[in-house]
Amino acid sequence: GTYLTSSEIDVIAFVAPDATLNIISDWQVKEKRSISIPEILEGTFNCPNTLCPTNARYGAPNTRFRVERGEQLEETKLHCTYCGSITYYGTIRDSIQSESFRIERRGLVSKGKIESVFLDVLIKGGALRFPPSPDQPFTLKSGRPSPYFVNLGALTDGESLGKLKWAFASYIALLVEEGEIPDFDYVFGPSYKGISLAALTCEGLNELYGMDKRYMYDRKEAKDYGDLSSDQVLVGAGYFKPGQRLLVVDDTITTGITKVETIEKLRMLGDHEVVGLVIAVDRQERLGDKDNVEDISAVQYLEQELGLKVHSIQNIESIYGLIKDSLSEEMRSLWLGYYRRYGTVKLG
Template sequence: MEDYKKEFIKFLLNNNALRFGEFTLKSGRKSPYFINTGMFCDGKSVAKLCNFYAAHIVKVLGAEKVDVLFGPAYKGIPLCVATSISLATSFGINKPYAFDRKEAKGHGECSNRKKMIVGHELKNGEKVLILDDVFTTGQTKIDTAELLKDIADVKFAGVLIAVDRMERGNDNENAIKEFEEQTGIRVYSIISVKDIIYYLEKHKKTEEAEKIKKYLEKYGV
């Protein structure tokens, strides 16, 4: 496993953003682990979190393939702002950001939909990277892509999330794969649940690792 993945998992654990136990997900499933990036709620931790996002953009995606960072409300908002800052301060790369006003979502003409976007004014042909914490269902990301397409004829550099849980949706389909096939937009993640299992086994936390393995046997892709 790459060093940055080990560092990211350690960072999640140290900030209680990766927890073990029994957690009821929105889907109703009982999960032996839980990811909560909402634990990063101060300047130091958010800066470090988004430095991982920025590093992934530079080293894996390629910064030249991204024109704009977009953060869907609400959790995506601090991600896109702080990642933009991290790209500038840590890598010397200046990228604009934008996010939507969730409370104003609805149907309407393009001129009204433009008012839903805060920050950079999207332009035709720009390559947009959507930043979020996790990928639960593809529908929310599809809604975001459709909103942006209504505003300008943008292209998509992808979706970047913190952790890929690598599990099926409620319809037993791979939500990420289904989204990629439907939209042509690729989903990237800093780490996956398999990286977490590997890390736990290497650090002699076999009980937690085995519980996650059993969970994936039932719900994994």
């Protein structure tokens, strides 16, 4: 399951009239509602009259049908409101079951909406931090003097966690729906920050989109007590079956070293496939440290050398474009100088 458009709900009503929908508000399931066959059906099926002008030649049909219900589902008929032609249930069913049947869709949750909500929770929740002054930048693990710091661990209140869950689950559901990543069995979160993120993502996928997945995470140090058969290094691996797929989630990516370590640990599973990496923010930096700067970014390295496709909810170019007017001239100068030296993008 995933989010549905109204056209898809109408189609479901013709094949599964007893189905129910999750109605979502404020990132939570507020109501379960039964599906019913609509009185009017638009833009889903072609009129059987090939001369009817509602049958678009180069696009989706724009036929408008009046739905006539019978006592039995099989007695349902569609009446074209333009030419009066009738479509019977058997034709409807055969059309839905045909390999060529497609619905032009746009998800209820757009990528732009996800990006906007996510940036809002980053800033309001204190997960996107700025230094107290341009003279006191954050020092990253790489030694680079950064003008900002992303820390999803700062999101500890229930409201922020609810929005974080919604953003990751919605973004991943969108990626699956659009074919950007194949379906998967596990969400993997690298310790430590990735653990809670993987758990929240699993809960959100199931609660909001009916996608029931397991989650797994690694230990920084191997366990040497209790049951060592399944979770000595990879917790949750006891349910793993050969050939299953994993999606990795994490907060950000700078040098990519921790992501390479994650891929190496996952080799302990044996036969498996990592379908992609979803991160909160792509810093859009080149590999290296404070003094050594390479030509490619961490994302490019992971994609080219490891074949790991990286997807980010937000990237620093978009974030800077939205916040730059609120920065002082000195702070903007710090950002611009940092990305001239270390960035894969030039900030304007």
